[in-house]
Amino acid sequence: MELNYGASRQQPRQDAAMQRFREHRFGQFVHWGLYAMPAGYWQGTEYRFAAEFLQKTANIPEPEWAELAQQFSAEAFDADAWAALAARSGVKYATFTTKHHDGFCLWPSQYTDFHSGNTPAARDFIGELVAAYQRHGIDVYLYYSVLDWHHPDWRYRLESAEDQQAFKRYLDFAMNQLVELAQRYPSVKGFWFDGTWDESVKANGRWTWEVEQRLKELIPGLIVSSRLRADDLGARHRDSNGSLMGDYESGYERRLPDPWDRSVCEQDWEACMTIPQASWGYHAGPWAKRTRKSAAELIDMIAHCTSLSGNFLLNFGPRGDGSIDPEDAALAEQIGNWLAQNGAAIYGKGVATNWSYPGWGYYTQEADSETVYAVVTKWPTARRLRLQLPAGERLLAATLLREPALQLNPQELETSLFELELGNSSEETLVFELTTAAAEEQSWTEPNPDV
Numbered sequence: 001m002e003l004n005y006g007a008s009r010q011q012p013r014q015d016a017a018m019q020r021f022r023e024h025r026f027g028q029f030v031h032w033g034l035y036a037m038p039a040g041y042w043q044g045t046e047y048r049f050a051a052e053f054l055q056k057t058a059n060i061p062e063p064e065w066a067e068l069a070q071q072f073s074a075e076a077f078d079a080d081a082w083a084a085l086a087a088r089s090g091v092k093y094a095t096f097t098t099k100h101h102d103g104f105c106l107w108p109s110q111y112t113d114f115h116s117g118n119t120p121a122a123r124d125f126i127g128e129l130v131a132a133y134q135r136h137g138i139d140v141y142l143y144y145s146v147l148d149w150h151h152p153d154w155r156y157r158l159e160s161a162e163d164q165q166a167f168k169r170y171l172d173f174a175m176n177q178l179v180e181l182a183q184r185y186p187s188v189k190g191f192w193f194d195g196t197w198d199e200s201v202k203a204n205g206r207w208t209w210e211v212e213q214r215l216k217e218l219i220p221g222l223i224v225s226s227r228l229r230a231d232d233l234g235a236r237h238r239d240s241n242g243s244l245m246g247d248y249e250s251g252y253e254r255r256l257p258d259p260w261d262r263s264v265c266e267q268d269w270e271a272c273m274t275i276p277q278a279s280w281g282y283h284a285g286p287w288a289k290r291t292r293k294s295a296a297e298l299i300d301m302i303a304h305c306t307s308l309s310g311n312f313l314l315n316f317g318p319r320g321d322g323s324i325d326p327e328d329a330a331l332a333e334q335i336g337n338w339l340a341q342n343g344a345a346i347y348g349k350g351v352a353t354n355w356s357y358p359g360w361g362y363y364t365q366e367a368d369s370e371t372v373y374a375v376v377t378k379w380p381t382a383r384r385l386r387l388q389l390p391a392g393e394r395l396l397a398a399t400l401l402r403e404p405a406l407q408l409n410p411q412e413l414e415t416s417l418f419e420l421e422l423g424n425s426s427e428e429t430l431v432f433e434l435t436t437a438a439a440e441e442q443s444w445t446e447p448n449p450d451v
Ligand SMILES: C[C@@H]1O/C(=N\OC(=O)Nc2ccccc2)[C@@H](O)[C@H](O)[C@@H]1O
Pocket: 050, 052, 194, 195, 197, 253, 272, 280
């Protein structure tokens, strides 16, 4: 159907900026703001819900919540330390919350007084982070919540002329803030949008289309997530004709494409993930701590996304004083150590075309390259690995990526089916670089059933 504010393209972007985003594969998400101070607790009670929603879960009156800004000193905040840890963790890009649903801005916005300049910290945290991360060679993306609990003109739905007028003022405010962010931080590579699920925003598909156009005028090559977009009829992420809006699909949140489905890689996409089960902001309670994921689980997710040509954005929730939780720092180092040895199977890689899903892990491959990697994340108790190659291919060798390099000689079980004896290799997540060749002519011919 004819749409004025639907998808602006039918095929994935092929420009250099988008290719760079694709090749990153692994990124750091950071949720930090006033909510990191109460960290899931209010008046001595632990609220077992996402820490960044505490204002709502604990029914805190807005003025009382806004008072938190007067305690926001972030005395332990050190952008360079965050960036150095991120670099050691192996991430190639980072996405920071500039304003989450509570409306508090981590930059000195001229359009509101509810920002980090008006706190005891009196700092432009976004400016410091953009500079520090770029010094460490990490591309920066900015998260912006359209949903804003603080702004008096926010509306969930538009039921009256007054609602319409107020929400028009709100959308002008939000557009002004987004232009302000693009003009203050023109080196950022993209915007990650959130808080666009309410009826009020879905009724303003044109505004979401204008935001994308305006930001891309200000920063050529900018990348915008699908979550910003609604079309003429309020359809989100994909327009009413089913075409993806924005530059990549950002609907995978705390979940990955499961079961493994090759059709997912037809579009660019990114999954975002928390370390605890369900809190993006720092939660100090046992509720969050007991559900933390291990490095092995997160490495499996990185490989899972790569095997379907998607990116994995792992979230860190720094503490209220600006320090990084030591458990999160240790996890980041563990993942970084694995990537330092096995990153060849992740960075710049994507789906291994013609290779079927093996079950014990994932195959990855660089587009237009013969080299395929096998990332073994589910340890076969039989200690043997069976690899079903594409028809007509033979496996010549499998070389372990981590030191000391170990070359395994595959046993050919039958045409295109090979087996690796893993012996007593340590049960960490292993990666093999596979050397393949076209199968020679068969030395025997199939018995002729007609004889
Ligand atoms: C990355 C996460 O994104 C969110 N929400 O994402 C959603 O997509 N939520 C949603 C989606 C559909 C319907 C209702 C809510 C936020 O609420 C959360 O605090 C965090 O910033």
